Amino acid sequence: MRPMTITTSMDHMATRTRGFSRRRDVRQVVALWAVLTVLGVVFGLFVPARLMGPPASPTMRGIEDTMTVFSVAAAPVAAVVWAVALYSLLVWRHKGAGPPETDGPALRTSRPAAVLWILLSSVLCVFLLVWGLAEMGSVATAGSRNNPMVVNVTGNQWVWTFDYPDKGGVQSDQLYLPVDQPVVFHVRSKDVIHSFWVVKMGIKVDANPWEVTQTSVVPNKLGTFDIRCAELCGLLHADMETSAHVVSGAGFTQWLQAHGGHA
């Protein structure tokens, strides 16, 4: 008895859906949706990652990919909402002054739409989660494999100091890193909370006065990159910035020696 009811109701649903898709306004909304989706996908592919600039580490590359993938995945969903909204303004709008003379159709609910919408958004949600967890795994291991170099980072109002405990204790207010060498940062603060942020490397962790925090990265691009503070830390928080110089292995050794350390 029961399975039969289900099949009949499925059949019924299918006929209803077929009838639905033959309506002119439905076809036009779908077309509008397709256009908006394409626009959204193009935007997602080219804009967010580009605004973030060229990545200076695999971590940042992964983050920019995330931004792109999430934007592309969101585009069709946003497009459903905007397509219906736009179409209703263009076509279903009551023209003329004063209230509409007639009511719209007494459409209280439609099971297929609700089921489909919730199913799709749940699938999307699971996808985001799996993607995020996978990425988190790779970020966590990024710098800690293969015998990383340790750099101590200290924030105090409103300067950053870096020292290299394994390299003869060299100290500097600019960060020097050899390219392609995994680094672990041990981050702390002398006064209030700061947040250590190497923008183009996609790493950030709070510098706390009471406990050492950690983050790690493999810089894979030569050049000079901005380091900023990302936690309001008092008067000159805005000025609390310095540079990270990613140099060749030889260049790094040279720099260490020039500052009284050793490789």
Place this chain on the structure above:
Amino acid sequence: MSSAELASRSGCKRTEVMHDDCRTGKGDTMSEAMVKHGALPTAEGGGGSMRHLNALTAVAGGVALAALGWLISHHFMQTDDPETSDQVVLITLGCWAVGFMAGIGAFAGPFRWLLGNDLTHADEMHLAGKDQGVGRYFRFTTDHKVVGVQYLIVTMVLLAVGGTLAMLMRTNLIVPHSNFLGPQTYNSLVGLHGIIMVIATIIMVTGPFGNFILPIMIGARDMAFPRLNALSLWLLVAAVPVLLSAGFMGGIPTGWSAYAPLADQATPGMDGYLMAIVIFAISSAVAGANITTTVLTMRARGMTWTRTPIFVYGVVASVGLALPALPMFMAAQVELAVDRTMEGQFFIASGGGSPWLYQNLFWLFGHPEVYVIVIPAVVALMELTPVFARKPLYNFNAAVLGIVGIVGLSIMVWAHHMYASGWAPDLNGPFMLTTEMISVPTGVLFLVVIGTIWRGRIWTTVAMMSVYAMLWNFIIGGVTGIYLSDVPADYALHGSMFVTAHFHYTLMGAGLTGAIGALYYWFPKMTGRMLSERVGFVSFWLVQIGFNVTFLGMFAVGLAGQPRRVFTYPHMFATGNFISTIGAYFIGIGMLITLYNVISSWRSGLVAPANPWGGKTLEWAVPNPIPLANFEVLPVVISDAYGYGEGDPQPPHWRADPHSPATPELVPAGAGTTISDTEGSPQ
């Protein structure tokens, strides 16, 4: 003629604009008739000491007690130790609040009760503001309609102050190194703007519309606890000067989140902040208990849960969520106060405390708080969409479950604000899970709105256009929220202008937009006048376009790496910031036009018919001006209020209650009990 009558007469003349009985002069006929028939005593002579108390005596009481508190504490406690000046400031501000509440008459009721004098009927009528003209807006008035209007005014004042600060901040950021405000002032304004706006937006829907409209919408004659209603409003009013006083004592140099240890070291402005939070938390607890009880116990006969309008769910969700959330914030601020004044060490690591404790408490409040703001605003728009689409609300059940789902999940996501803090990195994964799950019930709300719009007869009023603006802005706020929920992406974006742009898209783009839509929708019922649609559209487009320009600019500089809460920035961010500031000026002008529209329409707008939009909820069934007790005869509800297109002519969804107590005059102040009290009373 008694002095009270004189006062009310002259009040009437001066303020023909107020929505009350005064305008048409008809409002009093019913009660006059009743008085003539001897059914009721007049309001004359009621009120006792309350007759002499109003906003002026409140301010006088507050200032007097504050001065006394300051003199005494300053004399006995003030030393060179900065801790002692915090003590003096806190005592002074606390005295202000107590004096203010005494001066408004908040303690008169309990005190009389202590002395064994229960309120007479005349007292209750006086408390309800009967025959007091505009004066009742400046008193401890229990009529929920008066309280609703008072909340509206407080909200607008707060938004105006917060908005002005935003304009100053954006002006400072128009070019790098502008030095318009300087770092000291800028830093103290960021936090002040933030907390003022947060408080304004928490109350902006549940205050004005939750108090004025909701009781009528559910067919009640007042709230369950009218005196608590007045209490919550006047506590809020008492908190406003306390909060603003922070601006004169060094501001809030920590941002609105007031993280320790920076907050431990901050100037006495911090004391203003924390005292305001404590008072506000009490106010909102009182309001939340009141609204929740009202909805649970005072819905009209026949108004089952499935026939209860969706707006009622939204308001209950909001105040119900605030009930557990705000005490976290309050506890955190009390602990901060103890740290600042009595070496409490709650948040001081060297003394055994933990700043991470503060962060947890703050966000245990802070995340639910965004839903406290957004849910009622979006649901207000959901309530008006069927009216302007002339269609039933699409999938009511899904709407209810969506709201419930959001509320349930929103208390389990707080540590997504702490991914990069170093606290419990192992929890980042689970918090990412709960956060991303919220997108499902949120998506359901979108489905409900677009389902309602689908093939509707869209009447594009300003209120309805706010729905469209919300659909645009809230999608952007939601999608950018998904980026931020992703742990690695948040490592890149946390603490940047991207976050700022994201939450403005939700709080302002969806929240404030929803509240403005709700204002256009319900203003005719609240004031008896229509807001000008033409002026409304000018301001609508200025605000919405300006808003998108401002915060799209902020997204761009945030992605490029500009931190938030900065008074200046490197040249690489100059273009985005310039664009953002120009957009902000558009918002500012648009908001001023809205303000102008409200004031001018209130005074001389078109007189509104009782039901200008063709709405079916019960508030549209009561006449303008609304009688003191709302309904002469209580309604019985027989179906929900969304039956558009169902039968021609449509059957009414409510009828008069044959068992209705026919003495609506007996209601205010204690409405919860009057209905049964009056059941057998002689007519």
